[in-house]
Amino acid sequence: MLFLLFLLASLTLPASPAQAHAAPVGASPSPGSVIGSSPSEVTVTFSEPVTPVEGRVQVIAPNGDRISGKATVEGTVMRIPVRQADKPLGTYLISFRVISADSHPVGGAISFSVGAPSERPEAPSETTGTHPSVEVAVPVFKTVGYAGVTLIAGPALFLAFLWPRGRSRAGALKTVRVGLALTAFATLGAIASYPQQGSGAPLWSLSAQELTETVTSEYGLLLTGRLVILGALAALLLPLLRRAPRTVREPARVLVGAGGPDLVRTEAKPPIKINRLRGYAVIALSAAGLATWPLTGHAVAAPMAGITVTAGVVHMAAMAVWIGGLVTLAGFLLRGTHPRVLGVILPAWSRWASIAVLWLVFAGAIQAVVQMGKVSALWTTGYGQLLIAKLAITALVLGAAAFARRMVITRAAASGLRRTVGIEVAASVVILAISSVLVQVDPGRIAATKEKEITGQGFSETLTSDLYAVQFNIYPVELGEYNTVHAFLYTPDGGPLRAEEWQVTARLTDPALEAVDQPIAGLPTGNQALGSISFPLAGTYEITFTIRTTAIDRASVKTSVTVGG
Missing domain, CATH: 2.60.40.1220 (Immunoglobulin-like)
Structure with a gap:
């Protein structure tokens, strides 16, 4: 669900x-x-x-x-x-x-x-x-991948360190397996849809050659590495999580639920000595697997890529711990666990969640500063607006989390706590969904670059008089003095016509200013001229060509060009 x-x-x-x-x-x-x-x-x-x-x-x-x-x-x-x-x-x-x-x-x-x-x-x-089928599939695979990582991290941490002895571990273990499967599915989907993103073909159009080229590309190698890591994690992590922790037998600190089924460890000593080598291997593999996300996204192409990739790993890890832990609490532990047992589990989880949120916000702030480029991009770009929405929902979740922490400290009723955690989970789902869209839209820094993007359009027109027809192009038609004008002169019936003299003026019409001569000169080809036009202010300019074709024949033609806002 x-x-x-x-x-x-x-x-x-x-x-x-x-x-x-x-x-x-x-x-x-x-x-x-x-x-x-x-x-x-x-x-x-x-x-x-x-x-x-x-x-x-x-x-x-x-x-x-x-x-x-x-x-x-x-x-x-x-x-x-x-x-x-x-x-x-x-x-x-x-x-x-x-x-x-x-x-x-x-x-x-x-x-x-x-x-x-x-x-x-x-x-x-x-x-x-891009084909519509690919446009839909790409964010779906992103979302499935984020969901998978979350379902791995939360239950795994609880099973390893905070799971009550008397509670069945089957449901949480199944959730970890589902998380591994979803992440693998999303990764395979990303590999399979990558060629179509480039070719513009539909999702179902994939040749063996395209798949081979994708797998051997840098992008494909990273995602293939992610699949290998997932396989290694499944082999190392699942056997560790199947083992029930040994309870510390210290009468003063042991908490026993009604009938004794919910005996849990104390905070004074670890519940079990996990093979350190396997534990370190799981941590290293997890970090390497998480790194494949920023290495195939915005972070690797941003300025200070080393910092943004590291921040991306931390951000994703903190997200998975926090939201995955909430899902585990809501799905398995808040119902059916003795209040005295929850009294041990929840304060420990609350501390973990606080640390995760701190790192989440810190890493997210680093990414936002680098990716936005400038403050105004927050409200002038789609990326910034989505980021604001994500921050607003995150603030609501943090408010709910603070309220839940207070309930834990005051040992409030479990039913009220379940409702609060449910709100956190629901809002967190929206946060992850926004995140899956954020990685698909242009960051603020790219939007700023696209303000300078070339289009090749410029302004072209053909003006006619009784003496000639002049065909011209002005590029790029922007504020400043770096606008090039290239003109071609023809007879009224379309043959090349040599000009004796070229003159071009530009006059701002609102407010009305005097016409200003613009530098232009004929080229050796005879019927061509090249020059520049300056547009010092935004507005509509009247462009006038005055061309002399013989010693006595001269004519002027006019048009209007709008520049800037």
Whole structure:
């Protein structure tokens, strides 16, 4: 029931699950630019290292032919060799689909032109998005994995250190096995869905070659390592947890329930000496297994990756201890356990929970500071808004936990304590669901990067007069002086026309300012000119081209461009 609620909560959260976490921030040739000859290589620069998806990175010529070779990556720069197109003049399209450093797919397209712009070729459909089946499956697998880790950690800690002697261990042991199975299932699902995240294919479309490439990739090796660790944990941990702790026979400290079935250990001495080597092995394996989550997510691609990965491990471990312990209490111990026995168990658990929450908050704060980038991202990005919601619910849970701790100290009625713990568990389910969505959306720092993301759109238009037609492109149309204008001059019937003189002015219309001359000069090709335009303030600008075609023939054409907010 808990798992179903968990799954339902994750699926009803309003967030797009498979958004990209890297962004293209530069390209050569520049997006929207017009160059004189076809390049032999094009490059795309991203905000973080990427891996090209085989067959999904291509350069398309104006006539629709694919003219690109195999893409390679050096750091954050992807290089694509290009052969000469049969018909080189016109608009080219760089279509790409890559995997970012945090294992998320990135797709997009950038255009440039040779000689003069033409109709933009269409991007292949497989580069434009992720199939809906994959969009649903990825967060479901994340949620199942978090649920599995929680169901392993909580019952295992109670079985090892706080389990009443007279209570059956079968239910808690079964829960640990379920947790191991769920985590393994989620990991296999992540491996199987990884190729489709890159290719854009549906979830059920998976070839043996794609699976092999995934398993041998860095991402696949990490998840395969997680499966191996889960197998080793099952072999080491379950036999240890099957053994009932030996009760310390100290009459002054022994607590016995009615009829003696609930005899438990005291806090003065450990209940059993567990094989230290096995115990250390379980701890080491658990830490290594937990590390595979941040190593395949946001943390590994963030600045100060060592710190964020460590914080991710601590955050996940603390979450699993806290929420897993609550689930164990609510599911197995709060009902049917003698109050005097609970009087020993609950204070010890309360201390453990307090320490877990402290580390949870500390590690979460480190991650938030690094991933947000700036404070305003808290309320201007989807990641920040989800984080605020998570913090608000966490605050409510902590309030309920404080109330429960007070009830433990004052030895309040078990029924009231059960209700309070139930509230904590229900709210914790929502927290985990939000967490499974958080790892799928762009962190605040990436959202800030995407404000500078290249689009290749710019502003293009053709203006006509009785003397000529001028076709031009302004890129990138943003505040400042670094906006390039490239213009082409033609006769009214479409033939190239040489200009004797070019002049361009820009005038802000609201508030109305005087027109300002912008630097532009004709190119040796005769019918082309290149220059720059400055937009010092946000608003609508009137752009005027005044072109002299002969010693006496001159004409002006105008258009409007909106810049900024």
